[in-house]
Amino acid sequence: MNKTELIERIAEEAGVTAGEAQEHFGAFERVVTEALKGGDEVQITGFGKFSVKERKAREGRNPQTGEKMKIAASKVPSFSAGNALKQAI
Template sequence: MTKADLVENVYFRTGFSKKESAEIVETVFELIKQTLEAGDKIKIAGFGNFIVKQKATRRGRNPQTGEEIEISSRKILTFKPSQVLKNAINEGAN
């Protein structure tokens, strides 16, 4: 599903214009982005948690040359689905 698909679904389900639907989707994504950039976590009941974690500097190895390299510290984004979402996905797999 793409952002355009999301806009289309909001348009059909809410009755807002396509322009208003696009603004709603953009606003939600911008709020999520700003919250994660600030280092805060996002908890959506029945869906899951988005968490920004800090990875420490570590030693690695270049797989082509075998040379040891230092992998710099960085932030990563993780998503942990809620039990409700896990159950919904697994019910569809049966």
């Protein structure tokens, strides 16, 4: 399911227009993104938790040349499914 299909399904479930569902989904994305950028976690009980994980600097290889290269430390978004979601699947 892609984003457009997800928004259409949300609109059907909530009984709103696709435009309204898209506005609400966009707001959800912005709020979660800002929280993660600010160092916060977003926990939705039963559904899951959005957080940021630190990746350490490491050594890798250039796939085209095979030569060693350093990969800088970075932050990556992470999602952990909650128990209710796990059990539903």
